[in-house]
Amino acid sequence: MGTFSYTALIFFLGFLPAFVYIFTFSDQKRLQLKSNRFGGWYFLFEFSLYFIFGLFPALLVDAFFFSDSMSPSRRLTFSLSAFAIIYLSFTLSTWIRLSGFHYKTRLRDFRPFMREIMGKNPYPDSDEAFPVGKVNSTWLFKGCATLFIAIPVTIVVLIFVLRFL
Secondary structure, X not given: OOHHHHHHHHHHHOOHHHHHHHHOOOHHHHXXXXXXXXXXXXXXXXXXXXXXXXXXXXXXXXXXXXXXXXOHHHHHXXXXXXXXXXXXXXHHHHHXXXXXXXXXXXXXXXXXXXXXXXXXXXXXXXXOOOOOOOOOOOHHHHHHHHHHHHHHHHHHHHHHHHHOO
């Protein structure tokens, strides 16, 4: 097996978590998202979590271990650009395929959605009942927070490493 085969294999393995999410997406989940007031945001964040979890590490591994034809800084730039283009196009096509436009996704609901997945009352000024006491944040919030912290830190560290190569 040549280097290109390993590169392609690792690259396509990066899509595996996103495909797991798509193929396990059931009608029950679809109805649950349609009835939820933040259904579209849940869909976008869940899909992004699965997609980024697989593809970002795969592109970094490809860029640093299997690509000798470009300089390290060009490899990083190419990988990040490829990641952004693939992520946006794949998210848009999945949004259309799984009827994401039927889910409630309003920009003004983003802040209440973030409060809800943090385990807080989405609308603190309202009289709506919300469980009192210690409420833990959801797995979605923990996963996204970890990724959204890990990715910029990884990029910054790689830029510093590439600067000294």
